[in-house]
Amino acid sequence: MLLLLALFIGTLTGCGVWMLLRARTFDTILGLTLLSYAVNLFIFAMGRVKVAATPIVQKGVDATLSTTADPLPQALVLTAIVISFAMTAVLAGIALRAHQHAGSDHVDGR
Structure with a gap:
């Protein structure tokens, strides 16, 4: 399970970096979105993936020995999901405005 999760995070990171290095604004926005998904999964995996674990420590149970x-x-x-959604909306608005102004969606304006 953890190997599959690590491979998925690595694949998302690789695809995000590849899309980020493209010369079009939509690809850049998609790359940033994929990178934010990879970071979210990485942070979530740092909390140790446990199946059927209780989310709250019961009274009288030692927190260091428990499987919570x-x-x-x-x-x-x-929190990161909300921030990345707002950032994606801002970047999409900037990209649309730049496309209307320049007539192209290339990052360097060509």
Whole structure:
């Protein structure tokens, strides 16, 4: 399971970097989106992937010995999803405005 998750994160990162290096604005926006997905999965995986784990520590249970899931990476990923959605909307608006102004969607303006 963890190997599959690591391969998926690596594939998303590689595709995101490749799309980011393209010369078109839409490809750049798509590359940034793929990179944000990869970072979100990486942060989520740092909280240790546990199946059927309780998300909250019960009273009287030692937190170091328990098999609970860590809620901090989940909160960070939820925040990052909202920020990346807003950033994608801003970048799409800038790209549309630049396309209307320059008549082309190349990053360097050609």
